[in-house]
Every structure is written in C-alpha cells, then in structure tokens.
C-alpha cells in the first residue's frame with residue numbers, strides 16, 4: 195500500500211484537483227492545500243483507508259468547472275493502484291476521458307454524469323476489468339462505444355443524453371441492474387435484452403430498432419437499403435427488390451384506402467355514432483363497469499369527469515415531459531398488467547404507445563369530493579421533492595380515481611430487504627436510504643402541513659428505488675382517509691410508519707412474520723437488554739458500527755411509541771438520522 199506522505203501522490207492530487215477546480219472557482223470550502231495531508235487532514239472528497247491509501251475521490255456537486263485530466267491521476271502508479279472509486283457527478287467539468295484511464299485498474303466505479311465532457315471514449319475503457327458501475331450520462335460524449343460488453347462484472351451502464359453513435363455492444367443484460375442509452379445517436383438492432391429492460395432505456399435514438407422499442411428492424415433495414423439504392427443510382431434494382439418494393443407499395447395503398455373508408459364512415463354517422471364509439475372503447479380492467487356506465491350516461495359521448503374538465507381532456511396531465519400528450523383513451527387502451535392489489539386500490543403496469551412504461555393506481559370508493567381531490571393533486575404537484583414520486587396525471591370520477599406514475603424499474607426497499615437477490619445491502623446504503631427518506635418526508639410534512647395531507651401508508655413497499663439507485667417515496671397523499679387530517683398528530687402516523695421502516699433496515703426482518711409483530715418483538719428484546727440480538731446478521735458480519743446502529747434503533751423506538759405525542763416530528767427524526775450519518779461518514783475517512 196502507498197503512503198499519503200508520498201510527495202508524488204500528493205503533488206499529483208493537488209494538480210488534478212486544481213485543474214478540476216478551474217479558474218473561476220473560488221470555493222473556499224475546498225481544503226486541498228500543499229502543506230497538509232489528503233488523508234490525515236481529511237481533504238474534501240478524498241477518502242482513505244486505515245493504511246492511508248487513497249481509495250475514493252468523491253467530488254459530486256463540488257461546483258467544479260475546470261478540466262478533467264485522468265492521465266495525470268492514473269499515470270502515478272501508487273494512486274492508480276489504490277483508487278477504486280472516482281465520482282465527479284453534477285459539476286461543470288469539461289475535457290474528455292483519456293486512454294490512460296486504463297492504468298487505474300482498480301476502479302470499480304466511474305461516475306462522471308452531469309458535466310460537459312466531450313469527445314470519443316477511449317477503447318481502453320473496456321480494459322477496466324474491475325469496473326462495476328459506469329455512469330457517463332448527461333454529457334457531450336460522441337463517437338462509438340468501446341466494447342464494454344467484455345467487462346464481465348459491469349452491472350450498471352448509464353450513457354443517456356450524449357451524442358454517442360454506432361451499434362450497442364452485445365451486453366449480457368441479466369447482469370445489469372441499470373442500463374440506459376436513451377437520447378443518443380445509436381443505430382442498428384438492439385441486442386437481446388432478455389426481458390431485462392424496457393423501451394425507456396433506448397428511446398430517443400432515431401436509427402435504433404428492435405425490441406423493446408416498437409420499431410421493427412426489417413422496415414428500418416428496408417428504408418436504409420432504399421436510401422442506399424438511390425445513392426448508388428448506377429446500380430439497377432434486382433428482381434427481388436422490385437418485387438419487395440411493389441409489395442410494400444400495394445400494402446401502403448390498401449392501408450390508405452382502409453383509413454379513408456373509416457374516416458368517411460365515422461363522419462357520416464355523426465355525433466350519435468361518436469357516442470357509441472366512445473362507449474365501445476375496450477377498457478382494461480382498471481376502469482370498472484360502474485364508472486363506464488356513469489361516464490356514458492353523463493355526457494352522452496365522452497368520459498366526462500366530475501373534476502370540471504372538458505370532456506376530451508378528462509385526464510389531467512401534471513407533468514409534461516413524460517406523458518405530455520397522453521389521453522385517457524390511450525391510457526385505457528394500452529396493454530396493462532396488474533402488479534398489486536393493495537389496501538387502497540389496485541396497481542397496473544401500463545406500456546404506452548410511445549414505449550414509456552407507467553403505473554396506474556386505481557382507487558375505488560374514496561369519499562372525497564372531486565374539487566378536493568383535484569386540489570390535493572395540485573398541491574402534491576407543487577410540493578416537489580426529488581425523492582418523492584409525483585403523480586404525472588390523474589383522472590377522477592365519483593366512484594374511482596386513477597393516478598399515473600412513472601414506472602420504477604429497480605423495485606422497492608421491501609424487495610431490497612426481503613427479496614431473493616443475493617446482492618449485499620450494506621450498512622452505509624441502509625443509512626443513506628434512511629436519511630434520504632427522512633428528509634423527503636420531513637419536507638412533505640412541512641409543505642403540506644397546513645392542508646394536513648399526510649402520506650398515510652408509509653411502508654417499505656412504498657419506497658421505490660429510482661434509476662439512479664436512489665430511494666423515493668411513492669403514493670404520497672393517496673391514502674383514502676375518513677374525515678379531515680388537520681390535527682398535527684395526523685403526521686405522527688407517518689412517523690410511526692417510518693419508524694417501522696427503520697426497524698426493517700436494522701433487523702432485515704419482515705414487519706409480520708409467523709404472527710409476530712416486528713415492533714413488539716424489537717421492543718421486547720430491547721427491554722430484556724439483548725439489544726445486539728435485534729440487528730441483521732449481515733450488518734454484524736460487515737462490522738458495521740454497533741454504536742451507530744444502536745443510535746438508529748433508539749430513533750426507531752421513539753418513532754413507534756404508542757403515544758402520538760411522544761413521537762418526534764419528522765423534522766426531528768431527519769436531524770437525528772443525519773447526525774448518525776455524519777458520524778458514519780467521518781469514520782469512513784479511515785476505513786474503506
């Protein structure tokens with residue numbers, strides 16, 4: 195192992211960081227000084243192990259606006275041999291990734307998302323055999339992708355929103371928990387995703403075709419061969435080509451005739467027929483027959499809701515970019531699969547025609563007036579937090595409400611804790627999730643305090659893991675409750691729910707198992723002073739700090755106190771958890 199006293203390492207690091215900082219950066223909080231030591235003096239963003247080797251550089255959101263020079267870093271053997279993690283996400287760094295990156299052989303994570311990096315990616319990137327997570331998204335990279343498929347352990351590849359082109363390498367998708375190459379210039383056929391990813395991972399590449407995009411490769415190949423043929427004017431088309439083209443032309447004429455015929459017919463039959471055709475919409479099971487009858491009887495020809503919307507716009511779209519032109523008819527016609535029948539309604543996974551996958555929550559018999567519901571949706575839409583999943587659109591009538599959410603491909607906290615995946619779910623990830631959720635919930639309580647809108651159903655299956663592997667609270671404010679929730683104690687219900695989530699994180703146990711309630715069990719064990727017994731064995735096996743686990747357990751126990759008054763507010767909970775997290779982060783400086 196290398197010592198940080200090694201002057202070459204220190205000087206290089208200062209040069210690297212100074213270049214990253216750029217000319218304009220006056221960030222006085224950065225303490226990378228030549229007369230101090232990166233490890234012993236805890237340089238910002240630099241993490242060392244107990245032997246004072248630099249293991250991680252985490253400069254996420256450091257307001258850096260200089261240039262990236264990985265060659266500088268990776269050409270110094272001791273640094274190259276120890277560095278496992280380089281994160282520069284969300285800065286304004288320019289430059290590119292030099293081929294010398296290959297010397298940083300120990301890198302398991304390389305995150306450069308949200309910068310202004312450009313140019314070709316070096317072929318040597320594919321020689322980083324230890325790489326597990328690579329995030330190049332939201333930059334200006336161009337050119338072909340190196341053959342990253344040869345890195346057998348890679349389980350995350352994000353490259354969305356760049357200008358990358360060429361074919362997508364034949365990755366083995368079952369290995370990936372994250373994959374996104376959307377909004378680039380990739381072309382050709384998508385390799386077999388083996389059921390692991392959906393269209394949203396590939397959207398926005400005009401020349402890309404094949405499943406899971408709804409774009410057949412045969413038509414793409416044909417159109418490219420047509421354009422090629424016109425370029426090569428001298429070459430006469432073969433007999434087979436003439437036959438194929440005339441077949442397509444005939445098919446085109448038939449389709450046009452069919453459409454014209456349809457339009458003429460529907461025009462003739464006028465409004466009456468319009469009513470019938472609306473009535474005929476084949477609705478998937480998430481709209482009940484009662485509502486179908488009510489809709490038709492009310493307006494005569496369209497689904498008119500009680501929400502005061504014009505008949506054609508009965509679905510209210512709240513979030514433009516994802517579902518901008520979505521109409522209720524399209525939502526109802528799209529293929530749907532039921533993924534849950536919870537306490538307050540059913541949940542459907544729906545694939546829209548543009549390939550976007552959404553989730554529709556159907557809530558029945560919520561005795562809330564339509565005005566109140568509409569107002570609630572608007573409030574939820576305004577109270578935006580990056581870790582709370584907002585409804586994208588909604589629909590309401592007297593009997594039922596539909597809420598549309600973005601589909602989250604990475605499952606829930608419940609699955610992470612109790613699913614069959616063998617992936618380790620370590621202490622610092624659990625602490626990170628607890629702190630993020632506590633802050634998000636505290637924010638929502640603050641924002642919606644006056645209106646008394648609580649989550650009402652806080653549990654681990656309602657904590658979803660988004661594409662950046664960050665947790666977010668889903669279905670906030672959609673739990674039907676009798677009467678008004680204006681009492682300040684109403685929010686203590688969420689505090690209880692959050693406390694139970696903390697207990698799941700600490701114990702790894704289910705909320706109810708063989709008739710035993712987790713809260714009762716933890717309280718009884720703690721009463722008997724066997725506190726250590728409650729913790730998840732995985733956490734003990736990784737030597738997670740028992741002191742900090744006990745501190746978190748104390749927070750959880752306060753949250754699940756049977757007296758509402760005795761429970762802390764979410765604000766207080768968030769503060770307590772952040773203190774534990776800060777202590778954990780400080781300790782990490784000496785431990786990797």
Ligand SMILES: Nc1ncnc2c1ncn2[C@@H]1O[C@H](COP(=O)(O)OP(=O)(O)OP(=O)(O)O)[C@@H](O)[C@H]1O
Pocket residue numbers: 533534535536537538539540541553599600601602603605606651655656658668669
């Ligand atoms: N937007 C979403 N994207 C992906 N999965 C989701 C989404 N919303 C919910 N889920 C998952 O769908 C499943 C069913 O959810 P649902 O809300 O119906 O049930 P629940 O959370 O078990 O119960 P409840 O109705 O009491 O909240 C859960 O595993 C949940 O994590």
